[in-house]
Amino acid sequence: MTDPCFPECGxxxxxxxxxxxxxxxxxxxxxxxxxxFNQLREALPGISPHTLTSRLRQFERHGIVxxxxxxxxxxxxxxxxxxxxxxxxxxLEAMGTWAMAVPDPESGVTA
Amino acid sequence: MTDPCFPECGxxxxxxxxxxxxxxxxxxxxxxxxxxFNQLREALPGISPHTLTSRLRQFERHGIVxxxxxxxxxxxxxxxxxxxxxxxxxxLEAMGTWAMAVPDPESGVTA
DNA sequence: CTGGATCCCGCGGGATACTG
DNA sequence: CAGTATCCCGCGGGATCCAG
Numbered sequence: 144m145t146d147p148c149f150p151e152c153g154x155x156x157x158x159x160x161x162x163x164x165x166x167x168x169x170x171x172x173x174x175x176x177x178x179x180f181n182q183l184r185e186a187l188p189g190i191s192p193h194t195l196t197s198r199l200r201q202f203e204r205h206g207i208v209x210x211x212x213x214x215x216x217x218x219x220x221x222x223x224x225x226x227x228x229x230x231x232x233x234x235l236e237a238m239g240t241w242a243m244a245v246p247d248p249e250s251g252v253t254a
Numbered sequence: 255m256t257d258p259c260f261p262e263c264g265x266x267x268x269x270x271x272x273x274x275x276x277x278x279x280x281x282x283x284x285x286x287x288x289x290x291f292n293q294l295r296e297a298l299p300g301i302s303p304h305t306l307t308s309r310l311r312q313f314e315r316h317g318i319v320x321x322x323x324x325x326x327x328x329x330x331x332x333x334x335x336x337x338x339x340x341x342x343x344x345x346l347e348a349m350g351t352w353a354m355a356v357p358d359p360e361s362g363v364t365a
Numbered sequence: 366c367t368g369g370a371t372c373c374c375g376c377g378g379g380a381t382a383c384t385g
Numbered sequence: 386c387a388g389t390a391t392c393c394c395g396c397g398g399g400a401t402c403c404a405g
Contacts (some may be wrong), residue, residue, distance in 0.1 A: 152350060152353070152354065153349060153350035153351070153352065153353025153354050153356075154278060154279065154282050154346055154349050154350055154353065155279065156353040156356060157349040157350070157352060157353045158275055158278055158279070158349075160353075160356070162275065162376090162377080163376085163377050163378080164269055164273065164377075164378080165377080165378080166377095167265060167269055168265065168266065168269070171265050179386080179387085180386070180387050180388070181386065181387075189379085190378085190379090191378065191379050191380070191381095192387080192388065192389085193378070193379075193380085193388095193389085193390090194377070194378050194379075195388095196387085196388060196389080197377080197378085198377095205356075206357070212387095217386060218385085218386050218387055218388090219386075219387090220386080220387060220388090227355065227356065227357075230352050230355055231352060233348050233351070233352065234345070234348040234349050234352050235265055236348075237344050237345040237347075237348040238264060238265050238268040238269075238345050239263060239264035239265055239268070240264070240344070241264065241268060241341050241342060241344065241345050242263070242264025242265065242266075242267040242268045242271075243263060243264050244338065244341055245264070245267060245271070245338065246317070246338075273396090273397080274396085274397050274398080275397075275398080276397080276398080277397095290366085290367090291366070291367055291368075292366065292367080300399090301398085301399090302398065302399050302400070302401095303367080303368060303369090304368085304369085304370090304371095304398070304399075304400085305397075305398050305399075306368090307367085307368055307369075308397080308398085309397095323367095328366055329366050329367055329368095329405080330366075330367090331366085331367060331368090
């Protein structure tokens, strides 16, 4: 039943790989399927190209995301999750499930 | 069937509540049961009292952790997860499960 | 024992401008 | 379109010292 040592072993690594406020949000977007650079920018209101590139590069290094370049006249680059990255779906879903149980910060944290 | 809108709704909130490298690690520790201030310090090598207090206070405000003071001669304070905080167990487990599938960063990410 | 006060630092991130 | 380069900033966090 959930060996006590089981979560801790990985939590730290998870935090290392998905550090920063944007990291997880980018993965969440990629969970919908491959995205082009500007597609991600549009899907992530407020993110700067600098940050987006930075996170994406880190994901590449860690084998979470793949970068595919299409040498066409209008340059096209697609970012997609690797199987490893896909595995994050369960984690994100757990986050989402939990958060939905969180009372609105403004609606009487009375509970 | 995991409604596509379901994860995104909460992921952002999760990230807001558990921001920073230490936040999640503190919760992970609290998942083992109530802890006193110094118990947490010992369980989290490298954390400074400043940071620990900071995170703990934030958790209190968000109703994730409760702070119980025992007005004894040797001051005693216990931090425990609220039911809401307990709900994070699934999330942490998901992180741990995923991370265990991550190949060691050193084992040839060369590609 | 618990933890507040200060000071300093690194890093994620924003803004803007510019290139292949 | 897909980035890259530079500069600046806020915040999480470490260190240290001190107080209830």
